[in-house]
Each structure stands twice: as structure tokens, then as C-alpha cells.
Amino acid sequence: MLQMLSGVATTFSISILSFLLGFAIGIFLAFVRVYGSRPFRILIDGYEKVFRGIPELVMMLLFFFGVGFYMRFPFKIAFFSATFALGLRSAANQSQIFRGAIRGIGEEQMVAARSLGLSRLQSIIYVMIPQVFIFSTPGLGSEYALLIKDSSYAFVLPDIWEITVISIYLRKATMDTVTPYIASAFLYILLTFPIATLLDTWGSRKKKQLGL
């Protein structure tokens, strides 16, 4: 069971890191997509289509064996391949979440910010992003849950000890075909549910308070 706990740590770190990677890239893509010029918009649409269109399992194999063949570091390390494979798809998802939020907030906040003399970038950082984040909490909650669950695909990569791999290993070691999987199912729920709910309730409370 102690091995299970180290699996939780691995699953959790892959998910959080890929979530943050997706957040950073996603928010950048969303703002360029909304305010940028046409070629950028087409480019970003293409990025979203490609990364949302490839199955996560294929993506992990592609990163580890494909990209890793040419760039041994960091992609030959399964942990990083999994993180990038999840994070880059998450960027495509989060970009769409944020884009909806930017549209929902509307041009007014931007105009008001610019009227103070803030540059466009400052307006985005100090006025838009905090509100975009609050607006996006429900979507971000489910995106986070998706990452926790899809991190299980990393079981196809060698040398990565996340929850699913460990439950397979325990089944083989103990010949018990039920308990390890039930335990892993339980752990996945434990990892997804509280944080996603927390994010959601915090977001809706904040929205109510700010009248958004």
C-alpha cells in the first residue's frame, strides 16, 4: 500500500505540472487568438485542432519514442514526456476555456484599463487575467480532473510509477485481481473530486461577490 502512495505523488505531480504548463501556454494562446492578427488566429486554431484531435495515448507514445528519439532530454524521461503530452493538449483545451471567458468579460474592461494609460499587456495582466481566471473556474476544474485521469495513460511508458502502473504491478505480485484496481479507482476519485469541487465553489462564490 505504501507503493500506492508514491504512485499518488507521481500521478499528482504529472497532473499539476501539466495543468500549469497548459495554463501558461493556454492563456497566452487565448489572448493572442482574441487580440492577434489573422495569421496568428489561424495558427492557433491549427494548434488546437491538432492537439485536441490526437488520442492522449498516442501522444504519450509519440513524445517518448518519437520526440525522445531525437531529443533524449527531457523526453526520454517518461515523467517529462507524459507531462508534456498532457500539458500541450491541456493548453489547447484551456485556450478555448479562456477564450470564452475573455469574450464573456467583454471589451469594456479593456477600454477602461487602456483609458488609465495601461499598456495592452498591463491591461491583460492586471485587469483581464484575474477576471478570466474567476470566469473559467468550472472549466478549469473539469480540465484538472481530466488530467488526473488521463495521466493513467502513462502506464504505457517504461519506468513511471504512477497509480495505474502500481496497481498493475500489485495485481501481478499479489495475484489479487480486484483490490489493487478498486484501490486505484478510489485514489483517482480522491485526487479529482475535492480539488475540482473546491475550485468550482470558490469560483462561484467569487463570481457572486463580484457580480460577474
Place this chain on the structure above:
Amino acid sequence: MECRNLWKLYGKITAVKDVSLKISEGEIKLIFGPSGSGKSTLLRCLAMLTTPTKGDVFLREECLTKPGVDLNKARARIGFVFQHIWLFHHLTALGNVELGLRRVLKLPKREAKKRSMQALSEVKMEKWANHYPAQLSGGQQQRVGIARALARNPDIILLDEPTSALDPELIGEVIDTLRDLAKMGTTMLIVSHEMPFAREVADEMIFYDEGAIVERGPPELFFTNPRSERAKTFMMRLIKRTRREQ
């Protein structure tokens, strides 16, 4: 602040048609006219929130319509109050006022707070500093909006119908605030249809219709005998409405 032969076209629609206007330091000018006549667009052009199609805007000696002008710097010297207020939802009243001071003027936190509180007390909102916009009434929100524009000590404040989105019973407090600003000698260009207020504070009134200045002069001119027929009928309607409200 001054604009010379200003034009703004949206496709085939002309929102601002060859407008020249000058507001000197300490002056208050008031623009009024039918809705959709391009008053807001004119104000936005003056603040360089939209780029004029033709013509020049000057702030003191500086031409803002020349290429290569740092517009962010220029906008920092122009206060703008919006019809629909547009406070930043995620910031408190204090946060709304502070933002420009902190990030544009780059004041240290304590200094920015001090000046923000001062601006808030000028609009009598210092007690509400830690409230979010959603927790304030429309009139209070607009007073914060005025404080936000005021805090940077701008060269001029442009006010785009600051009371027209408010409930009638909330207009008074905002007008009182504007009256206080007028007494302090703030340079202002106001779009408004609050006629008693206009008569009281305006150095010049400008009747604006179809993107152009139709008639201009001291308030008394409009209240006694406007020259143009359009101004006359518009004034009649406004005065009738004001009487009805009273």
C-alpha cells in the same frame, strides 16, 4: 486640450465630421445633442481610445495624432469617465483607483494608497474603499469611476454621459460630485443632458448633432434664444423633460 478638423469614419458612417474644439485650463465645456450623434465617439477620439480617421488632437503642446507618440503616456494624463461606469469588477473601490497610480505612474504602494484615499474622499467614497463594485449602488460606482479618473491629477477629465445610465434618484449625488470638481477648477469636457447643472458650471455649451458642432456659446444663449432651429427644438424637449421630472 484641443482638436483640429477631427474626422472619424466607420465604413460609410461618419461619426465625427470636421470638429474643431479647444478646452483651456480650468475651463468646463459641455456637449449635448441627440443620442447617436457621435458625442461618445468624439470623446473617445480625444482620449485616443479610438484613432481618428483624420485631423489632429493636441494635449497641451503635444500632438497625439502624430505617429510615434507614446499613447499610454498621453492617456495617463487624460481622465475618462464612462457612461456605463466600467469599474474593474475584481478590484475594490480602492483597488480601482490605485491601479493607474501603481502601474502607470509607478508610485510606491503607500503613496498610491494615500492619493487614492484622497481621491475617494473627494467624491465622498472613502468609507466604501474596501467594497467591490457589485456591492455599491450605481451612483456610488460612478463616483468611484470619477475618483479613478481624478486620482492621477490628469490635465483634463472627459466625461461621457456620467449620469445617463443611473436611476433618477442616484443622479443627484453624482452631479454634486461634479459640482465639487468644478469648484476646484478641474478642466472638464462633459457630455451631459443635465441642464440645470450645465447652466451652473459650463463656460461654454456645444450643441452637437450628426457628428458636427451645430451651435456653441455660453449657456445663457441656449436657455434664452438658441440661433439654430435644431438646438431650439432639442432644448425645448429637454426643458420639458426636466420640468416633468421635477
